[in-house]
Amino acid sequence: MDEAELSATAQDYVKVVWSATEWTDTPVTTKFLSQRLNVSAPTVSENVRKLVTAGLLEHEPYGAITLTREGERRALQMVRRHRIIETFLVTQLRYGWDEVHDEAEVLEHACSARLIDALDGLLGHPRRDPHGDPIPSPAGEVDAVEGVNLAAAAVGRWVVTRVSDADPEVLRELAALGVVVDARLTVLRPGEDGSGPRIEVDGGAPLDLPAPAASAVWLLPEARA
Amino acid sequence: MDEAELSATAQDYVKVVWSATEWTDTPVTTKFLSQRLNVSAPTVSENVRKLVTAGLLEHEPYGAITLTREGERRALQMVRRHRIIETFLVTQLRYGWDEVHDEAEVLEHACSARLIDALDGLLGHPRRDPHGDPIPSPAGEVDAVEGVNLAAAAVGRWVVTRVSDADPEVLRELAALGVVVDARLTVLRPGEDGSGPRIEVDGGAPLDLPAPAASAVWLLPEARA
DNA sequence: CGGGGAAGTTAGACATGCCTAACTTGTAGC
DNA sequence: GCTACAAGTTAGGCATGTCTAACTTCCCCG
Incomplete structure (x- = not known):
């Protein structure tokens, strides 16, 4: 509960663990963190051990890594920071929404x-930030975001509520096609395993979206938006 | 000449060395850096040695520490960063000009x-930044700032061109008295060793300024402002 | 149901930046 | 000129965060 400063490393760990379960239920393992944080597996083992001691993480050996209540609180602080910084960069400094991630990654610790x-x-x-991700309140409350993934969305009219910022290249591609937050579109043919859906963004032509791009897009039925 | 990233530590060292000679000719010694950077003398010895190897500093043992051309170039980059960040915090985020230093100190590295x-x-x-300090250009050029120190200024009419940000407490005190950048004032009685000058800020009453506060203020004759 | 490979951990090393303790150097004042 | 003390340096150690190499555990598949 104390507000001692965490190291940038510790902040990164809790943030990544939290982020892994925001949109999917990706199990958080040593390997997962190692890839996401670009460090070796032993480094993760070591640092996770320290964070367990510090009361931020729980870890059953060879098993899943999860946040304690305190760990989640600290993670939400970092997510809030990150998304506020991204929003600032895009709306005030005219960064492209595909360019803000790395900058925010550094600034959130400073x-x-x-x-x-x-x-x-x-x-x-x-x-919301420019990607449509909810910004946690200072107290750590996050707006629930419902939504259906475009890769699995049924034929019909939808509104884009979120575009994952995981891959800047995909972000650029989608922006060029007009698939941005709040855009309206029609799914003409649903995506299936391996093949993306056919869609038509309002004001544009029908197009086949590659599956990886489609899975970065989240939708709400037009009626509920 | 290469643009390899310097560590935050290295950036701090070259910046402090440069800053020591901006307004006065303070000789830069191990002890000086140790006090300014809040680290022990051996730590300074060690880090200076590394920076000499890296080609940023020159150091004759037991003697003065100076910047190489490359060191000065990197120092000016940091000063530019620092002052732009301070200006942003004051003019866009309504920070008080006595509150920005520590924040900028961290952000300039991030x-x-x-x-x-x-x-x-x-x-x-x-x-200029909110204190009146010149902001180096991206190429590292700094506007020459002429000026007379208020502690030594003659009787007459002056314009405030700069207030040193070294001591936030002094900064607050001066702001409360109306002694801010671009303020006009009259020196009624010059300061002397140990005793401050008697001044009258335009629109205010005559007042005796403590010597430490006076020495933080730099002036230009009203005629030349 | 047991072997093998993937995942995880332990062990040991290294870089950076910091410290204290102990030693060296330079110099100011007698 | 010599000495005492301030300033500077060297030596050795610690914390964090990283790595590679080697070992252990898990569990899937034949």
Whole structure:
């Protein structure tokens, strides 16, 4: 519960663990963290052990790595920071939404709580970042985001509520096609295993979307948006 | 000449060495750096040795520490970053000018070159920061700033061109008295060794300024401002 | 149901940046 | 000029975070 400063490394670990379960139920393993954080497996083992001691993570040997309540609280602080910074870069400094991730990754460890709050105020207390991801409140509350993945969406009219920022290349590709947050589109033919759906973005021509791109897009039925 | 990333530590060292000679000719010694950087003397010895090897500093043993041409170039990059960030915090996020130093101290190591340029653009390419310190150009050119120290200024009419940000407490005190950049004032009685000057800020009452506060203020004759 | 490969862990090493303790150097004042 | 003390350096150690090599555990598949 204490507010001692965590190292940038510790902050990264809890954030990545939390992020793994935001949209999917990816089990968090040593290998997963090792790939996501670009460090070797032994490094993860070592650091996870320390974070277990620090009360932020739980880990059954050879098994899953999960957040404690305190770990989740700290993770949400980092997610809030990250998304506020991204929103600032895009809306105030005209960064492309595919260019902000790395910058935010560094800045989130360097900004004081006061600076984050000041940015939040400057931006008008946004609820979503430019990708459509919800921004946790200072207290750590996250708006529930319902949505259907475009790779599995049925034929019909939809509104884009979120585009995953995991792959900047995909982000650029989708932006070029007009698939951005709040865009309206029609699914003409649903995607199936391995093949993407056929869609038509309002104001554009029908097109076949590659499966990887489609799975980065989340939708709400037009009626509910 | 290469643009390899310097560690935050290395960036701090060259910046502090440069800053020591910006307004005064303080000789840069191990002890000076040790106090300014809040580390022990052996730590400074060690790190200076590394920076000499890296070609950023020169150091005659037991003697003065100076910048190489390359060291100065890197120092000016850091000063530019620091002052742009401070300007941003004050003008866009409503930080008090006595509150920005520590925040900028951290951020200057975390911002990409692109972010600095974007902030510079957002601010309209300012030539001075909120304290009146000149902002080096991207190429490392610094506007020459002439000025007389208020502690030694003669009787007459002056314009404040700069207030040293070394001591936040002094900064607050001066701001409360109306002694801010671009303020006009009259020196009624010059300061002398140990005793501050008597001044009158335009629109205010005459007052005796403590010597430490006076020595933080730099002036230009009203006629030349 | 047992062997083999993938995943995970342990062990030992290294780089950076920091410290204290002990030693060396330079110099100011007698 | 010599000495005492401040300043500087060297030596040795610690914390964090990283690695590779070697070993252990798990579990899937034949």
